Structure formats: structure tokens, C-alpha cells
Amino acid sequence: MYPLGLLPLLQAWIPDYAAVKLSIALPGIILLALLWSLAENQEEDDTTPTALPLSGLSTIWPFFKSRFDFLARGFQLTGRSIFQFNLLQNTVVVVSGESGRNDFFSCRGLDINEGFKVLSGAIPMLPGITSDLQARRIALIHKRLAAAQNSDRLTRLLPQILGDAERVICSWGYPGTIDPFSHMPALLFQTTVRSLSCHEIADDAALVARLRKLYDRLDSSTTPASVLLPWFPSPSMLSKLYASKQVYDIVNGAINARVQSGVSRDDTLQMLVDHGDDKLVIVGFIMGLLVAGARSTGTTASWMTTCLGGHPEWKHKARAEVRALLSDCSAGNVASSSLKEQLAAIPLEAWEDHTPVLDKIIRETLRLAQPHTAMRRNVGPETYINGMRIPSGAYVVYPFSDVHLNSTLYPDPWRFDPDRSDRVAPYEYVGWGGGKTVCLGQRLAKLQLKLIAAMLLLKFDFILVDVNGRTPNPLPRPNWNDTLTCKPPIGSCYLQFQSISEGKIEKDGP
Ligand code: HEM
Numbered sequence: 001m002y003p004l005g006l007l008p009l010l011q012a013w014i015p016d017y018a019a020v021k022l023s024i025a026l027p028g029i030i031l032l033a034l035l036w037s038l039a040e041n042q043e044e045d046d047t048t049p050t051a052l053p054l055s056g057l058s059t060i061w062p063f064f065k066s067r068f069d070f071l072a073r074g075f076q077l078t079g080r081s082i083f084q085f086n087l088l089q090n091t092v093v094v095v096s097g098e099s100g101r102n103d104f105f106s107c108r109g110l111d112i113n114e115g116f117k118v119l120s121g122a123i124p125m126l127p128g129i130t131s132d133l134q135a136r137r138i139a140l141i142h143k144r145l146a147a148a149q150n151s152d153r154l155t156r157l158l159p160q161i162l163g164d165a166e167r168v169i170c171s172w173g174y175p176g177t178i179d180p181f182s183h184m185p186a187l188l189f190q191t192t193v194r195s196l197s198c199h200e201i202a203d204d205a206a207l208v209a210r211l212r213k214l215y216d217r218l219d220s221s222t223t224p225a226s227v228l229l230p231w232f233p234s235p236s237m238l239s240k241l242y243a244s245k246q247v248y249d250i251v252n253g254a255i256n257a258r259v260q261s262g263v264s265r266d267d268t269l270q271m272l273v274d275h276g277d278d279k280l281v282i283v284g285f286i287m288g289l290l291v292a293g294a295r296s297t298g299t300t301a302s303w304m305t306t307c308l309g310g311h312p313e314w315k316h317k318a319r320a321e322v323r324a325l326l327s328d329c330s331a332g333n334v335a336s337s338s339l340k341e342q343l344a345a346i347p348l349e350a351w352e353d354h355t356p357v358l359d360k361i362i363r364e365t366l367r368l369a370q371p372h373t374a375m376r377r378n379v380g381p382e383t384y385i386n387g388m389r390i391p392s393g394a395y396v397v398y399p400f401s402d403v404h405l406n407s408t409l410y411p412d413p414w415r416f417d418p419d420r421s422d423r424v425a426p427y428e429y430v431g432w433g434g435g436k437t438v439c440l441g442q443r444l445a446k447l448q449l450k451l452i453a454a455m456l457l458l459k460f461d462f463i464l465v466d467v468n469g470r471t472p473n474p475l476p477r478p479n480w481n482d483t484l485t486c487k488p489p490i491g492s493c494y495l496q497f498q499s500i501s502e503g504k505i506e507k508d509g510p
Helices: 002-011 016-040 056-065 067-078 098-106 112-119 135-148 151-172 180-196 205-220 224-228 235-261 268-274 279-310 312-329 339-344 348-353 356-368 442-459
Strands: 082-087 090-095 176-178 373-378 383-385 388-390 395-399 460-465 494-499
Touching (some): 056 067, 067 082, 067 395, 098 383, 112 373, 135 279, 205 279, 224 235, 268 279, 279 356, 279 494, 339 442, 348 442, 356 442, 442 460
Antiparallel strands (some): 082 090, 373 395
């Protein structure tokens, strides 16, 4: 056999112990090199996306840390609307353009869960708990999420969200100044915990703050190493595992306490327990959806208030709309009830269907400030996107900037203009996703954003200021390289608040 002949040959040159090791390793190394060169020399034809002329390792850092610039550079370097690059052993195809996005969003073989698992890694992963959620369990979680947002449930949730909002907002103190990119996510985290988990956690402000810190730690330990080599015990992987375990302990503790107490309460945890779902589903629901929900709603709320603070005309329109809603829906006892009670008296249906100005503001905020890159894996057979071959197992990504910052579709795309037409062709607006993957939490997300906007607008007047208390000029621009929060540089803007006293809301402005 080849290795047997190799051993004496090596022994003639190097010490015995090294010769034995080398003769065992060499065949493996040669095999790997052969496979590598085969992969490198694979027949390329007109349907193979152009490869990015960058070495494998040099793509990792920019893909995770400055994705917007990296992908823009890829399109520029290749001169194509579709290109591919390697992320370690994974082939990633980047798609843009009208046909590209139409195929991307309508292709059945592209799977979001497989895509995110490898390329994003933002969801807490605990071996045997959240990392092993099978498609069947994920489907059940999605079904329960729909139940958690039915009209009955949302109607009961409405005063609870307002209660949380009032408590947190009052804790800011006013008149005063807040950083919208830290205060708004904290507020939305509180209301999301209320909406998707249980009262025991949501009522304990210190526990909510701890949970939020743990989720922040999960974000900061989502590094290229912990995503691409999840089995390698790097410091970031260990920190991520530790934070996931702590989140698990909090959630698991709340589930056990509820089940053991035998006391039934009106919240999402109770709904899950009453369905008799197994622990993996309940834990997966709360741990996974808290992160999916709180992060995006927090980012959207930060930018929504920033944009309103910087565009007084839209702030006035939104305030006028909420006042009109209040006067249409009030039961006549406005003077005696608090702002929270007045807003809670507005029916769910009115919040959902009779707030066109708030709808436009949310829609435009998502267009401008959602630096999302949709990630998929081709779990089906080989397929084609705009004529380009996507091998089975390959990853495919679509940056939302392709459509939302496209100056042909949205002239002057960095301008906040909620009056832009909402009559667009399919996939020309994907703020809530598109095709077979649309946001399954959008009903709850929109309700939270509207309730919080209403409370802020009626309680305060607020303006956007810079560190010197002046109107920032130019207004801050979302940083699309920051894929989670797209915050502007720290200290570049604040919201300055002053109270509009309850019960004496001015009729015509500010
Ligand atoms: C303003 C807040 C939100 C925004 C802008 C948003 C946006 C999106 C988008 C764009 C997608 C599609 C992603 C893709 O194609 O890659 C998505 C998917 C999803 N969202 Fe949201 N989302 C928000 C809030 C929420 C909330 C509060 C929840 C849960 C309560 C949630 C649960 C989900 C789930 C489960 C999916 C995956 C759907 C699937 O796998 O088919 N989202 N969201």
C-alpha cells in the first residue's frame, strides 16, 4: 500500500516519530488538495455567477462588519447584478435587480431558516434546545404566533402595552433629552416581553433589564468566528453560549413556575401552556421571537421618532390623526380619564384600519432604515435566478438596499417622505418581506409602534437636536453597515422633550 512504501522513504530523511505522523497525514492532505483544485477548476459557463475577485478569507470580516459597503463593492468589482463569493466552505450568491429579486422571492427551494442558521447566527442557540428546532416545531411556533396576534388577544394586550409605555416614558423624566437609539429599544423590549412572554417577567423591571443585557451580549458575541465556526470554542462562542443559557434559565424558570403554580393568567405563556405544547416549542417561541420581535421593532421605533423629531410637518400630521381618533372614539368621559385610558378606549380596528398617516410613516421608516439582507439556502435541487445557476446547498442573499435605496424607484432615496406612492410592483417594497417569507409578527409590531407613537405625540412635544441642542444639519442618516440597528454615530442626535399636559392637549399644534 502507498503509505507503507512512503514510511521507509520518509524515515530516510526525517526522525522516525515525525515520519510516522507525516506518512499518516500526507494522503489526507493530498486528497484535500485534489478536492480543492477540483472545486477551483470546476467548469464555468455563462450561467455561473461571476466570482468576486477577492480571496476567501478577505470576504469574511466585511461580510459581517460592513455588509452594505462590501456588497456594493462586489457589484462594482464584478460589474454584474448577480455575483458569488466564498465564505469559508460556503458559496454565497448575491442577487440584485428586478428579475433577480422576482426570482429570489418566488423561488420555492430557498429556505430562510437554513440561510439564517449559517449566515446570521443572531438567534440564541442552545444545543438540544433552540439549535435543534426542526421544521415541524418551527411551523408550530409560527402557528402559535398567529394565535398570539388574533384580534381578541391584541384587544386585551392593547391596554397592557399602553400601561408599559406610560410607565417607561414617565421614568425618563421631562422636560428632558433622550437618546432615541437607546431609550426606544428599551421601551420596545419591555412591550415585546409583555406581548410574547409572561407577566412574571414583564412586571419585573430589573429582570427585563437583565434579559435585555443578555440579548445585547448575544448580539455583540455574534462574530464571524461564532457564526461560521459555531463548534470552535472561541471567546465569542463561549460568551454567546453563556448568554443563551442565562436567557434559557430565565424563560425556563418562568414556565416551570407557571405550570407548578396551577394559576392561570392572561398572557402568551398561558396560551402556549394551555395548548399543551412541549417545552421545546414554548422555550423556542419565547427565546426566538423575543429577539426577532424586539430588535426590529426597537430599531424601527428609534428611527420613527427620530424622523418625526426631524420632520415637524409629519409630527403634526400624526398628532392630528391620533387626536381625531381620540375624539371619534372617546366615550365622553375624556376629562376624568388618563391619557392611557383614553387611548385604550380606541378599538383595535380603529388603530389598524383608520390611521393612514401612521401607516405611511411606518412604511417609509422601514424603507429608509431597515438594513436587512435576506438570507436563504437552496434546499431544493439546482435552480436559476435571473438565468444564473444556484447549485443545491448554495446560499443566496438579497440586500434590501437594492430596492429600498433605488433612486429609480424612490427618487432622492435618503429623504424621509411618507407621501411616496405605495402603488409599487411586486417586491418593489419589501419592508415586511416578500413572497413566501413575510413577517409573521407584523400585526403586533405595527400595533406597538402606533400605540407608542400615539402616547409620545399626545404626551409631549419633541424635537431632534444635536449634542449642542441645535437641529442637526444634515439630519442623521441610517448607517446600513450596522445591520442590526443602523444607528447614526453615537452622540449625533437626541430627542428633546417637553410635556403637553394631559387633558389640556392643544387643538392646533405644535
Ligand atoms: C418593525 C418590526 C418588524 C419588522 C420591520 C420585521 C420585518 C421582517 C421581515 C422583512 C421579514 C422577512 C425576512 C426575510 O425575508 O429575510 C420578517 C420575518 C419574520 N418576522 Fe418580522 N419584523 C418585525 C417584527 C416582528 C415581530 C414583532 C415578530 C414576532 C412577534 C416577527 C416575527 C417574524 C418571523 C417569525 C419571521 C420569519 C417568517 C418566516 O420564516 O416565514 N417580526 N420580519
